[in-house]
Amino acid sequence: MKISKERLTHLKQLEAESIHILREVAAEFSNPVMMYSVGKDSSVMLHLAMKAFAPSKLPFPMLHVDTKWKFKEMIEFRDQRAKDLGFDLVVHSNQEGIDMDISPFSHGSKVHTDIMKTQGLKQALNAGGYDAVIGGARRDEEKSRAKERIFSFRDQHHRWDPKNQRPELWNVYNTAIAKGESVRVFPISNWTELDIWQYIYLESIKIPSLYFAKEQEVVEYQGTKIRVDDERVPEELRKTAKKEMVRFRTLGCYPLTGAINSTATTLPEIIKEMLLSTSSEREGRLIDKDQEGAMELKKIEGYF
Amino acid sequence: MDIINYLQEHENKDMLRFLTCGSVDDGKSTLIGRMLYDAKMIFDDQLSAAESESKKYGTTGEKIDMALLVDGLQSEREQGITIDVAYRFFATENRKFIIADTPGHEQYTRNMVTGASTADVAIILIDARKSILTQTRRHSFIVSLLGIEHVVVAINKMDLVDFSEDKYNEIKAAYAELAKELEIKNTYYIPLSALDGDNVVDKSKKTSWFDGKPLLGLLDSMDISKEVKSENFRFPVQYVNRPNLDFRGFCGTIAAGSVKVGDDITVLPSGKCTKVKSIINGGDITEVNRSVTTEEAYAPMAITITTEDEVDISRGDMIVHTSNLPRVSNSLKVMLVWMDKKPMDINRAYDIKRATSVVSGSFEHINYKIDVNTYERIQVDTLELNDIASCKMLLTRPITADSYKENKETGSFIVVDRITNNTVGAGMIVGVTKRDEDATVATNKNYTDAEKALNEYIRNSFPEWNCKEV
Incomplete structure (x- = not known):
């Protein structure tokens, strides 16, 4: 389609909208933080933030809630980015959970996610006293996210009330909160998975190598293929391990992140594979499947 | 599939945001589900989830309930109605589409206003058996109020009237009257059946008498560009970027018009003047080069401006071209939509957020309320x-007073309760009120010689005060 000089392409419109949102946060809140999950959406958010505040450094820190079950490559990538781009990195893990030896294998995804991720996140937010928390959720990911505001109000207990959301009109965002309350802000709400990938391609944004296909040791676990990332994969499972060409469509805790068979080793190949795919991105995430409406419940509880 | 070619083509897509208006019974969710499904935006796993949920909550018997693909929250599914605004996405080769899916019942007027605020196009569903109903009048009024210039009238359930051309023409003629009354700029009519997919994505064989495009084809090719008036440059200052003593940039999103390096600009409401020294377009910044500049920028780019002179500029100020100053006023005539359960209090102080400025204000007088169904003034x-x-x-405090009709971005505002912090209202500027016009005249008074001399002394001795000449 031919677009006149005065009309920005869809990616440029989305980019401008996201930059606007990020600046609004920096201007209106006294102690904002950006969630950094090390995945592709986080990589795009980081890139957008670097654009929004150039030539300055980021005016807020990046927060990673480390569940201690992340892929090895994610941790390496995270630390390298922090070094290269010079942003402040805050890493938090739930010590109680570590002491309890919480494991997705023995406790299940529900308990693990609740303690290491949701509780860990709450601890980190309380410790930091952040009044705005910028996250990389997109509305196309899941049905309950389709209704969430860009500036999403949370009470003192970080809870979301889906039936009592603030109206959000035009690009005028209500940033008013009382002490102890906070706002979750989602600058890439209106991006789709395809937009994200196209943007990564166009802007040459660095992403972890896990997104690209290579030979990996995988095992079948609860109907999904997971990678044998370390010796914590139960013995009997490890016995079934075999090498396959796989990649990951989303990144998270390795026991909860399904690998897909793939030969896509470049960005265009990944995008092609995505376009031809017949299953949605979250299928690889085990936590959504626990129960119908699972994400909505987790969000009400304070999960992103 | 040649992926590199595909990527190049899709780099240059346009974006279109549309709103769907209709009640549950109009088949609105079914229409959206159908569009997403036919545009292959519904994945197999989502479809099988909808299939299992169809058995539990569905209303379509053996067929998959398309509405369940889009009805988001559990509480809503249980009640079988769409309560809130939900946003959906799909793309064609030409465009990325953002759908604001809003409920149609009168008690959800505020949700519809919310969805309408960002839409370029509105799709108004009409049940072919029922023609124009009270709710059609209500939806059309809101669409017109929020300044949506393109309205697609989707005459749905044509299968239930045997795809009758007469029925279609009858509804079309009736709506044309309504559109005229509401001054809706462009209207388009489509006979369709959301349930069976007639004229949604593909042209239906059952409406051979219809020579228009199916819905998706229409949305895909509609010209939604607006006339750009570059002289009406509006730049609400959002954030002051000051990493060190050598750099002071004013960040924001251009709300209207365009700006070039060297342009004479005025900061409102203070009235201070300077020139644009450099422009950084956020979009151009790369990881390697963090100080790319550009010569010209236009709406809706997110940019950073530096100025020739060290003038005092802060968040909430509006930068405009010196050659074309808008009116500035603190007394405005507005259209207000009340969005809170607690009624509005006359003369109570609320926070008014317009673009990036928050000013306290109150509503002095209600001129009239409009009945959204009959358009009667009460x-x-x-x-x-x-x-x-x-x-x-x-x-x-005074603000630039662009009307919403001229400029959506600077003519719109939200009303925030200062105690609960809730967004309790949304408003659109109509114009400056009479009383303020009188006040403007009053400032053009005749000064005495002594006053003129004082003014001259200040201007000569303290140019940094930017004092105006009288």
Whole structure:
């Protein structure tokens, strides 16, 4: 389609909208933080933030809630980015959970996610006293996210009330909160998975190598293929391990992140594979499947 | 599939945001589900989830309930109605589409206003058996109020009237009258069946008498570009970027018009003047080069401006071209939509957020409330949830007073309760009120010689005060 000089392409419109949102946060809140999950959406958010505040450094820190079950490559990538781009990195893990030896294998995804991720996140937010928390959720990911505001109000207990959301009109965002309350802000709400990938391609944004296909040791676990990332994969499972060409469509805790068979080793190949795919991105995430409406419940509880 | 070619083509897509208006019974969710499904935006796993949920909550018997693909929250599914605004996405080769899916019942007027605020196009569903109903009048009024210039009238359930051309023409003629009354700029009509997919994505064989495009084809090719008036440059200052003593940039999103390096600019409401020294377009910044500049920028780019002179500029100020100053006022005539369960209090202080500025203000007077169904004007003393009214708004500080009709970005505002912090209202500037016009005249008074001399002395001795000449 031919677009006149005065009309920005869809990616440029989305980019401008996201930059606007990020600046609004920096201007209106006294102690904002950006969630950094090390995945592709986080990589795009980081890139957008670097654009929004150039030539300055980021005016807020990046927060990673480390569940201690992340892929090895994610941790390496995270630390390298922090070094290269010079942003402040805050890493938090739930010590109680570590002491309890919480494991997705023995406790299940529900308990693990609740303690290491949701509780860990709450601890980190309380410790930091952040009044705005910028996250990389997109509305196309899941049905309950389709209704969430860009500036999403949370009470003192970080809870979301889906039936009592603030109206959000035009690009005028209500940033008013009382002490102890906070706002979750989602600058890439209106991006789709395809937009994200196209943007990564166009802007040459660095992403972890896990997104690209290579030979990996995988095992079948609860109907999904997971990678044998370390010796914590139960013995009997490890016995079934075999090498396959796989990649990951989303990144998270390795026991909860399904690998897909793939030969896509470049960005265009990944995008092609995505376009031809017949299953949605979250299928690889085990936590959504626990129960119908699972994400909505987790969000009400304070999960992103 | 040649992926590199594909990527190049899709780099240059346009974006279109549309709103769907209709009640549950109109088949609105079914229409959206159908569009997403036919545009292959529904994945197999989502479809099988909808299939299992169809058995539990569905209303379509053996067929998959398309509405369940889009009805988001559990509480809503249980009630079988769409309560809130949900946003959906799909793309064609030409465009990325963002759908604001809003409920149609009168008690959800505020949700529809919310969805309408960002839409370029509105799709109004009409049940072919029922023709124009009260709700059609209500939806059309809101669409017109929010300044949506393109309205697609989707005459749905044509299968239930045997795809009758007469029925279609009858509804079309009736709506044309309504559109005229509401001054809706462009209207388009499509006979369709959302349930069976007639004229949704593919042209239906059952409507051979219809020579228009199916819905998706229409949305895909519609010209939604607006005339750009570059002289009406509006730049609400959002954030002051000051990493060190050598750099002071003013960040924001251009709300209207365009700006070039060297342009003479004025900062409102202070009235201070300077020139644009450099422009950084956020979009151009790369990881390697963090100080790329550009010569010209236009709406809706997110940019950073530096100025020739060290003038005092802060968040909430509006930068405009010196050659074309808008009116500045603290007394405005507005259209207000009340969105809170607690009624509006006359003369109570609320926070008014317009673009990036927050100013405290109050509603001095309700000129009239509009009945959204009959368009009748009613005299009232207070506004309840979902009421729409013409009011007089008084601010504690003056702001640039662009009307919403001229400029959506600078003519719109939200009303925030100062105690609960909730967004309790949304408003659109109509114009400056009479009283303020009088006030403007009053400042053009005749000065005495002594006053003129004082003014001259200040201008000569303290140029940094930017004092105006009288």
